[in-house]
Amino acid sequence: MSATDEKPSVFLVDDDPGVRTALTRGLTAEGFGVRSWESADAFLREHEPDSPGCLVADVAMPGVDGLELQTRLSLSGCDRPIVFVTGRGSIPMSVRAIRAGAVNFLSKPVRLEELVAAVREALEQDRLIRFARARRALVQARLKLLTAREREVLDLVVAGRMNKQIAAELGAAEKTIKVHRGRVMLKMQARSVAELVTFTSQVAPRHAPAPTVE
């Protein structure tokens, strides 16, 4: 079961109750599932970083403000996309937020369609991230199936070496290498070397042999 099967939600954080209510209503009417919190602290305590969804947050909040929230989330390794909606924004603030990875920076009073568009974008981003993560996880799992030798072969194949070269490098027969290669392809469920490369590029290499320079 993949995490992507859960319905994506919008996580709303704003200290003003009226705003929370209104935005919740608007987003719900658009068909999103909304959960809201009064403060960044409450959100951080309760939310599950793995659940799908994006974050809509105010910037000017007492205690931990929006930008601080953004920083904390990224420090904790959560890369949930954020849409900022704020009543007192300034250009420097918005630039900071975007550069730190926010999807959008909207000012109050916010039109619903603007918000919805940003939310959709954020949710899409979130999906992509999840997808990529899931993918990565899959590749990681497959990689674990490999033996050490197979791993070595994988690394070299991905580096673009011919079998003969691999055999020479590893000190094994070419035939053996071929066998390894076949097993790797099978375990990795790659249909071609290109796919293999794609897979491995999604995962941080243990040690990348120097790429073949022809």
Added chain:
Amino acid sequence: MRESAARVEPLAVPLDRFKTADSGFAEGLSALKAGASYRSFGAPLAVAALYFAAAKLGGYLAFPAAPVSALWAPNAIVFATLLLAPRSRWWAFLAAIVPVHFYAQFPVYPFAQVIVQYLMNVGLALIGALAIGKFCPLPRQFDQVRTSVVLVVCGGILAPLATSLMLAGAFVAIGITNEFWLTVIARTITNAFAVIALVPLIVHSVERLRRGRKEVSLARAAEAVALALCTTAICIAVFVLPLEPHERSPLWLYAPLPLLAWGVMRFGVGGACGLALIVGAVSTWGVLNGSGPFAVRDPVQNALSVVSFQVMAGAALLLFAALRNEWRQAVEALRRSELRFRSIFEDNIIPTLIWRDHFRISEANDAFLRLTGYTPADIEGGVLRVDELTARTRDAGATPARQADLFERFTSTDNELTLRDGRRVPVVIRHSQFAGESGGVIYALDLSAFRRAEAQRLCAENLHAAVLGSLHDQIAILDSAGTVIEMNESWRRAAQSDSPARFDRVVAGESYLQACERAAGDGNRAAREHLDALRAVLDGAAMHRHLEYSGTSAQEPSWIEVSVERLRRPEGGAVITRTDVTARKQAELDARNQRQQLTHLGRVAVLGQLSGAFAHELNQPLTSILGNAEAALKMLARGTDETAEVKEILRDIVHDNERASQVIQRLRALLDKGDIQRRAVDLNTAVGEVLDLARSELIARNVQVSASYDRFAPPVMADRVQLQQVVLNLLMNACEAMASVPVAERRVSISTRFVADRTSVDVAVTDGGGGIPPSDLERIFQPFVTTKAHGMGLGLAICRSVAESHGARLWAENGDTSGAVFHLTVPVEGVLA
């Protein structure tokens, strides 16, 4: 012997009439109190004994041939006793005599005779005593002429005569004797002599004894003895020496007279009686011997004539003694009277003088001498004249012949007395003339002190009037009933100038209180205030009250300040002062306007800082409204029945709208340059509102605020918005002071505290900045002093002026930690500046 503790008999007159000395009977009666009382049995017995002795003596002294005794004392003794004893005791004495009388006479004489004699003897004594009691006022003394005359006439002549007539009649009727007229005459004159010679003597002596023994000087005793001897000798020579009638000159009879005169002059009643007895004794002896000027006829005639002579002599001596005594008393009384007059005259504090013939001043008292400067020698010289004393009379010209004219001049009121040194003093002169002679008394009362006081008083009054008159303010003085008793010129002019009648245009004599009451009754508010102030001061509830009210015309506004002060005198009252304070009021208004404008400027400046915050505050509800509205539209577009939810959405929209309005209202309030409204402000909620207002700003600056409120802090009388402005300013300053402080340490705390001495509430704003150098703690409140890079430095100066206009204090100190603390201390129940 019974000693009675009871006091004097009703017979006795009130004792205080006897306080004069030399009152014989009085002393005797007061001696009763000492207990030696006539109530005892001793006195009647003593009298009875005396009676007996006297009767025997009388018997011995009877003339051989005549039914006459030389000295028949018993009746006189009884008479004297009745005079001395209280009337209620008379019965005792008369009863005591009965047995003695009988014993003396019976059975020698027939019973009837004895009875009659007893009755007549007693009768004589009674008549005499009663007569004296009736005719002689107390104190009865025989040294008074009146008493002596009554004694002689009633006791010496009438009583014996009457009783002798009755006795003789009885004797003749009974048959004891048939010589009626002889009996009468003999008994009469015998008793007369006894009464005249003995009664005064006995009474006098007894009184003397009662009074107590007076020391009799040796000289006086010797004199008395000498006198007695000489008189005896002369009398012997006159009455006893056997000389032939033809050898005797009638002049001899008058030989004893000088001695008698001497005796009476020197020894009074006692002397008179004693000498009478001596003369009587010797002349009787002479008659008995058959010699002397009375022994010329038959024995009876001789006896009668000698006794008659004795009666005459005795009566004359007694009267003479009485006269002498009275004369002496008169002289003594005169002397005393003179002494009294002297002391009154001399010690009088009013200058007094006495003038005699020809208006010469014969005497003047010390006060007069002190006043005028004359010496006693001047007075004695007799040169001072009454008509020269006063300038008026001197200036009047020649001495008026008639005294009446002179004295008429005296009684005018503006006299001046001329002193010895020529000065004059104002005096009041009164005179009084001696009745029946030339001379009189003059009193002069020195008026200089009075005149001086009068002048001072006039001076003070003039000063008072001048002061009142020259004061520009209108002043009226009221009595305790609210009536104007005095007003100054300004008040009068003001009262008479204004054509529209105003309630306070009251003049002297009218009641200000009533005028105010009437106008207040008509609804005039200013009059009501006047009335309250007046009543409070007049009743003593307050020492002073002030009030202001504006003048009549709207085109030219005027302001009047009225002050009502209590008049510090026992009768109470008040002083009302009205001052035209239009100029001052105008200046006050101008100043207030300027302050308001300045405050407004400051307010606007602060608000500039908050614009971001306001924008945010407005944005929240606006976002809410927009979101809600779009959601509702979406729901309705779906086409399903979402009416309930849409309703809720719309309600929320309304609510959010109100929120937005509130923010705008607050903004407007802060921007309003309105008049100061002093209301009861709860500082806790006011500070809370400020925090609400600035919340987003504080969040934006990452400043944490902690607030602590004193729930015992009472409300203060202040303008809410102005105080909030000050607090807001302080809050913003605190935030700015921490601009360079790390976020985690940006803390501001606000607290309200009811000060320990319960006079004010203190709002303290503490920041976590770097504090204020001690030398700047006061400087920062001065205008154009700032630590900000761009700032005019007016904020704190304006805040302080706002605080002061509330009677509050704005001050700064450095806190316990690194930051500064600003205090706004607002007095409770504002002592308004």
